[in-house]
Amino acid sequence: MTTATSKPNILLAARRWRWWEIVLWALALTSPWLLSSHALIINEIAIVALFALSLDIILGYTGIVSLGHAAFFGMGAYSAALFAKLVMPDPLVGLAVGVATATVLGAVCSVTILRGTDLTRLMVTLGVGLILMELANKLDWLTGGADGLQGVVMGPLLGRFEFDLAGQTAAWYSLTVLLILFVLARRFVGSPFGATLKAIHDNRLRAMAIGIPVSQRLAVAYTVAAGAAGAAGALLAQTSGFASLDVFEFHRSADVMLVLVIGGVGWLYGGVAGALVFKLMQDFLSNITPQYWTFWIGLFLVVLVLVGRERLVRPWTWFGSAKKNKTGGAA
């Protein structure tokens, strides 16, 4: 085998960090200082990005569509908030608690997504999310019900950095958690384990036929994603100092799906890119026209799909070959 040494690189090359990624993350991590007046929105973007990243693990890599991902987000949020309120205010411990509870919930719920079509999964996950919301509503002695959970006081991060009104600590905290989980997620999907997930995504029947324990893999992926979503929820609760039923709402699940799909599924950066684009655009448009900004967001989505993600960022390809594509091979 003459080429023995060069071939494995094909597999490994895709996993290597590129220079622009490093620059990107360096910029991100310094942004709370560089753009200090936007720290709050940076914080929110980081949280949404993390949430979308967690969805990408199941949607992009195993093909499970979920409209109930907010269940785990909400679980993380409420448990982190309750933990801070009732036990201790340290953010990192609270984060761990949020992740842990969401992971457990994910493991429990994973039995519901093992079978069925896209549509069934969509609805089952949605149902789970809504039921949790109803539960949080009914358990008002614990959760504060529809008014939201008040009186959450967060301690300083690492015992030193207080969460400031301008949101710099919050932004930095969320970005760091995002980065750490991103790195982990990247390891995860680039591993043999991740490859088996993609295989399941592409062809479940064959995946079974080569000895992949499909249900178990899906359950693990779903649980891991749930944990990451829990982290995002916990970050939201901690950096905003409260939790409301809204964290379980259907629109959270729907929004995060939008965000992810905008950025593109299955490459982990989709969530980050989507969160950045969607949130900034929403912020920008709703400042200009608080009443009708949804129209322009809608228009953006429509154009994005019609023109295509790749071509949208390359305007010079807009005119040209589109016509000839008429009978292009269907794939």
Next chain:
Amino acid sequence: MSNPTSNAAATVLSAQGLVMKFGGITATNNVSLDLKQGARHALIGPNGAGKTTLINLLTGVLQPTEGKIILEGQDITNLAPHQRVRRGMVRTFQINQLFDTLSPMETLAMVVSQHQGLGGKWWQALGSNRRVTERCEQLLEQFHLTSVMAQETRVLAYGKRRLLEIAIALACEPRVLLLDEPVAGVPAGEREELLQTVAALPADVSILLIEHDMDLVFSFANRMTVLVNGTLLTEGDPEQIANDPQVKAVYLGHAEGEEAHHG
């Protein structure tokens, strides 16, 4: 390649009284079949006779309505498909079942990793293991896939996809291999070679082959079973089968047909 399948060889895989009903259709009707260790066993029969269904039953894609399946002495009737694979029983599909968004290289690396017990590892990168990559390269060469190893599987020409289909099965290093029309779509010139590769698997690997190309079947098999309408018609060595008038009538057709195939 005919002789030494002694009757003494142990039975590796045994189907006992399998019945499979789809609604009103009985696709498999009380079929019993023994696959001996090291056998090169062919399963033939008209279209719709229930050959694929039998493989689906053996591999656990379908659950039999009745009957038992014994693999190396153990009842595996209720095991999940992937558990049967772990016990060494691997199949190919009549209609390609591939991983469309992975490249052949990724596909094989994934399969080999899974087979070597690394499938659950999530902290190391796919392809960082030397044993895995070397095995992959070997398979790619063997199946003439090296030139297309980095393309997405879904854009490959049919023939290449077919090769990959078989390569995946072999990557699992099966002890019992079930092949469902493996060379369909492979050009005549490459069929022999492909089947040689399969036949050249270690002598203790047991192989069950479904194939309609009689030249290949007769050059490959040392034992044959004929299935008709879900029922076992006859079993015997290739010579017996070739001359069996019943088999000729329902399956082989006239000698002219043979001619059409071979020229």
Next chain:
Amino acid sequence: QDNTFKIGLILPMTGQQATTGRQIEAAAKLYMAQNGDMIGGKKVQLIIKDDTSIPDVTKRLAQELVVNDKVNVLAGMGITPSALATAAIATQSKTPLVVMAAATSSITEASPYVVRTSFTLPQASVALADWAPKNGIKKVVTLVSDYGPGIDAEKYFKERMLFNGGQITESLRVPLRNPDFAPFLQKVRDLKPDALFVFVPSGAGAAVMKQFLERGMDKAGIKLIGTGDVTDDDQLNDMGDGALGVVTSHHYSTAHPSAVNKKFVEAFQKANNNLRPNFMAVGGYDGMRVIYEALKVTKGAGGGDALLAAMKGQIFESPRGPMFIDAQTRDVVQNIYLRKVEKKDGQLYNIEFDVIKDVKDPGKNK
């Protein structure tokens, strides 16, 4: 800059609560148009933000307004959780928060910087519970939306009814997103109370009323009573004659007979394509007034604390009637009117026929 006075108005401008935001925005703009934007030597600037009624967004927007735009006053707040979430920001940054819509009792207790110009549900419900037993309504079933304000309404109505010797046969809570009220109404019908007390957010009021009639409940001798949300002014006219005679209690009606109100309604309708102002609008209008008056007094000096102090205790004649901001609780004290739907000039209105004066939020009595 030093010479501007900024009001950060955070409202739900899109989504299911959008009407709240629209009414308040229109009223606030109307107030500014009527009173100019140079007050006490300062130029008043209104910054409107859409929070889509998601509490964490409300909070983030408030934070940004305080930190980046350096607003002097926060205002708006369409729903209770938004107000509660934002209260912390008000406290932390010592910025007065003028709540113009949210109506759960506890909001003013969430921060010493909260001032409310809308109403509280206990206020409205208690007045009705005082009126009902005196008018032959003894047995009542309550039906409320299952969320903060609904539960408030149920609780205070029930308490006061029992206190007044009435009887609550059953308390039903319906999910917020509930397309069909049939099973609940059928249940009520089978219970045969004297009246059904309803609180649902305004959009759903019309549906309840329609299905109430369709089920023939009025004919079965059951009266429909509720807080004013059920016969919300801006939809009342479309509800049709079926609504005639429904009795509600509320702090504002478009038909409130006073000169101040007449002027307000006319100006509002003129500026907004004939849209009727409802109780949301008046909350926004009065909220702006409270801010303006405080600014006049302080002339912008002394920051948030001075402003807050100037807001406390303001007494004035609002389109809704006389009202004042209780200096202790910072909550609104106002008249609650009992109204009946009647036809006037071919249009349906909530016509006030009784009043309970100077109602304090009963939620603060403990």
Next chain:
Amino acid sequence: MAELLKVENLSAGYGEAVVLHGVSVSINEGETLALLGRNGTGKTTFMNTLAGATRQHGGTIALGGTTLHKLPQHERAAAGIGWVPQERNIFKSLTVDENLTAVARPARAGRKAAMWTPARVYELFPRLAERKTNLGTQLSGGEQQMLAVGRALVLNPTLLLLDEPCEGLAPIIVQELLRAIRRITREEGLSAIIVEQHPQAILAISDTAAVLDRGTVVHSGTAKGLQEQPALLDKLLGVAR
């Protein structure tokens, strides 16, 4: 005999990729063309292009009087194309019967031979008759192949495109099918293009033959001629490697 199909200088492919480069082929009425070539040389692409399922970059296709390449895909069936795709592509949510009736169309005027109806397809493949109510996915591989052929026949085409029609069929059915194709072309005046992995099997029933390599025609002539030169055939198909 009149010329039925004339393909000139055809280039086509998928998306930006061009697979066929300047292919020219012609067929007379009632004749059968055997299309040969190694894997991935563009045989399927050629068939798909005639059926309108690829992206055509250049060249012309004339079928009888019509300029086929200008027609949208769905009108090509009406113009006389009967397509049996390589991967069969049975409609999976239709039953066997619906697969046939959904596309069936009457023969065009002036056709001498009997019309193909679902009933006649069931005569040709009795196996299908037994499976009339099965869904497309509930058929064995061979049954799907039969159905794909039957589905093309009920279009009552003038030109049949058979992309590896014998794949996966039992020998006895293969014999029957090849006999049927020969009968249909000889007696009913249909023309056909057949792609097969067994060159000998189809050369025997074809009139002319063409060999593709890397998207161009590297040989064309009579089927008989090629059949009689096994060495040339092996060379063209690269069997020896």
Next chain:
Amino acid sequence: MLTLLFDGIAYGMLLFILAVGLAVTMGLMNFINLAHGAFAMVGGYITVLLMQRLDVPFLLCLPAAFIGAALLGAVLERTLYRPLYHKPHLDQVLFSIGLTFMAVAAVDYFVGSTQQILQLPEWLKGRTELGEGAWMLGMGHYRLFIIAVCAALTIALQYILTKTRFGSRLRASVDDQRVAAGLGINVNVVFLSTFAVGSGLAGLGGALGADVLGMDPTFPLKFMIYFLIVVAVGGTSSITGPLLAALLLGIADVAGKYYIPKLGAFIVYSLMILILVWRPQGLFVRKGGKA
């Protein structure tokens, strides 16, 4: 408790009418059209505005709503939807949600965000009561009307889809557009007409539902979940599936809310999850074979 059963059936039928268009576009055309609610809203607003502003009788508004929504559907299919048939489902979701956002904002801009209330004609407002006590059956006339319309629709659709060639040509086009076209099916026309009918049905659903559900710009988002539940539970391969699912859900929801009001929203969701975990393909799926 016949009244309750009646109410449940009527509620189920209403859900069905709203969802049936989605069952057509999503189930039969395999296009995830989350803008379904927007078409329903168009039908609803056509009805409300015609009645309020032009005093058109209710019965005339229904066909107008159907046609209006169908025309809009046809135009959008030709211009925007068509290129998306081959795109991944997720892109379809993105696109149709985008369209919904635009519709919501546009209606808000042109009509305003207040809820529009529709006044039914007198003959539909009444109620007929039969029997006494526990066996009393009270039927709202409007609910009766909905049931009748719905039954007629179901029969018509079922006939078209299973008994006519159009149905199989449609499903063939969905299964494999490329090959269907290659075999002479005019896929474009098939899709165009189906999409138009699906949109028209949505419009009709919106028109019929306007009275019960109310019409405001957030309608498409507010009720999306319900459409989806019906289609998911019913399975997407037939018309009867969603119908039965809608009836089941309607009756269960009404009965549940009557007998155990505390559980309110839990009932529908739990029922849905149980059904779907038990029968992941949906409750009523089309099975082949000679079963």
